[in-house]
Amino acid sequence: MTEKAGSGTDGGKTGTNRFSARTLTWLLLGVLVIRGLIRITSNVYSYIADRSALGDQVNPLYAWLYESTSLAAWMIMLIPCWFAVRAIRPPRVGWLWASLLHLLLVIPLSFGHIALMVAFRLLAWWVMGDHYEFNSPDGTPTTYELRKDVATYVELVLTVFLIQWLVARYAAPAPETLPTAPLTLAVGDGSVTHHLPIAEIEHVAAAGNYVEIAWRGQRLLHRATLTAIEEELASAGFARIHRSRLVRKDAVRRVVTQKSGDFDVEMESGETLRGSRRFRENVEG
Template identity: 70%
Template sequence: MTDKQAMGTSGGTAGTSGFSARALTALLLTAIFLFGLVRITANVYSYIADRQGAGLATSPTIAWMLEGSSLAAWVVMMIPCWFAVGRIRPPRVPLPATVAIHALLAIPVSLGHIALMVAFRTMLWWTMGLDYDFTSPDGSPILYELRKDLSAYAELVFILFLVQWLVARYAAPPAKTPERRTLAIGDGSVTHHLPADEIEHVAAAGNYVEVAWRGQRLLHRATLTAIEGELAGSGFARIHRGRLVRRDAVRRVVTLKSGDFDVEMESGETLRGSRRYRENVEG
């Protein structure tokens, strides 16, 4: 007597040995955001130190609001930048053209960053009952921010290009869902298209075959040999010259003294098998 063991899973490429494209993208972008937090932390303490060195009053809260609003604005602007990098990069676009296009894009991206940053700061200052004044040390706040943003945009474009390259190169391909195989069974005036993995067993019945499917018996005009050919590669095995069973549906094999055997199916039905075919379900 043998009991069929439950099938285990060994995991596929996308499941255990690599990240999906979405997961890898999220991981890398999170790493970029955390790097941004580290940078603004350094900027906050540098700002505080510079203000104190100049003998000016300083507030850590204001410093964090200034740097945090800039980072938040860049996070939003990262969305159009992501799509721009995806479409304008080598080898899709020649390198000189890529550099020229991104140099032009840096201006509207920077203006968008400035607008968002000022909007965030205005709201933050409003919550504190204050008015935000958009100024700069040189008296030209937009040009002052543009100069800083050009280098920030170049850095962001390079990082996003690197992220997209890493995802394209190292992300695990999506698992392909195998096409479900079906068998056309004509039962009287009705033709059933049965998934092969739902057919439990097939038995010869004269010029017909009897197909066991979901507790029903469908009578189809065909030979068992012909059906066996159609089901080749679908996990069916012959246990008798007049019977096929789906191996995955076999729950137990009981060997008899005569050498023949009985197979207990998942439906609870017991079928007799011939000893010459025993290795088909026990192997």
């Protein structure tokens, strides 16, 4: 019986995390929507204040419709943007090519945004019994919107990339914990149990229903099979050199191979042990 470290939580996907990666994705997208609402609120009041300063009274309802229809259109265009970022991003695509491809995608995504925005405004104006005309201050509404959409798309791509990166890191499984090497081996001797430091055990040999443990120049008998002891000591650097013997690898000082392929190992105590050729790679690897 060996001493082993207690088990704990792995902190992985089903460990200490309080919610799933899907939930985290929706939460972050919700934050993105809230940010958009805050922005259009600022834009609306800034627009009304600027127009009032020029002596032009603006109906707040129309100001809100202008901004909200644009935001609603971008929320829909977020869907193709999401998949575009997932497919075109480092390390799948180099930074240069990813930047160029996303710049090309600005055009179709901007046209999609404009089409949806205009459709929403036509519907809203129709419901209010009014007529909407797609225009701009410079007389080129499509070009005017495209210029604004370039900046919006770049910001959206960077935000989506950050969200996907955060979710991927959150959902990644925790690295597997390597088994901890035992510190001692409990060896029963009548009513007494000795806890032998593993680092002081030189080798172990099968002896019928027992194993013989070489420790500090002594030979201690322990009721166990060699296979069971091998399993317990494998993570502590012990290796089989013969069907009936294990050695602590860092106690091996020299390996001498015979013509037959068998070999001898010289231990730190000066003792020489015979090894079988089928196990030679255990100490030479």
